[in-house]
Amino acid sequence: MEQTYHVYILASGRNGTLYIGVTGDLAQRCWQHRNGEGSKFAARYDVRHLVHAEAFTNANEAIAREKAIKKWRRAWKLELIERDNPQWLDLYEGLNG
Template sequence: MTYFVYILASRKHGTLYIGVTNDLARRVWEHRIGKGSHFAAKYKVHNLVYVEPFGEIEMAIQREKTMKEWPRAWKIRQIEKDNPEWNDLYDSLNR
């Protein structure tokens, strides 16, 4: 099974949300309909801007926890390394 650490954004350089899941398409959809998290719903954080896959849940959870502790500038740098335009990656997911 594959696990994913993901970052959602409200807009380019906007509010960020970091999470972990084993079903990325479903989880992002839940965020979009307001069922993902109270924080994401309140701040309209639904654009998928970063995804990192892992083969083991323990590694994914550790990465999520580590990234949540990073300074904001590091999170932005991580997003822009692979997605400089902050494109919403949701439509590119294989559903």
């Protein structure tokens, strides 16, 4: 089975603090963030709700996308989230079921 990589955005809440990352195991990485093991930044600002994720089969493409999104204006990041998740639902629950 081919490896899948995800670029993901976590939020502290609607229009709150954002964290953008890339991972080869989205469910595990989100679990780490939710339990204070993901990153010091995410833990400090309680950034734990998965609000956006994009899948890639190529790690380099995923990393390039993550770097690009990080450079975007905040308004563009919010638009990206709201395009597919207008209610800012926590998508983490859907990962394990």
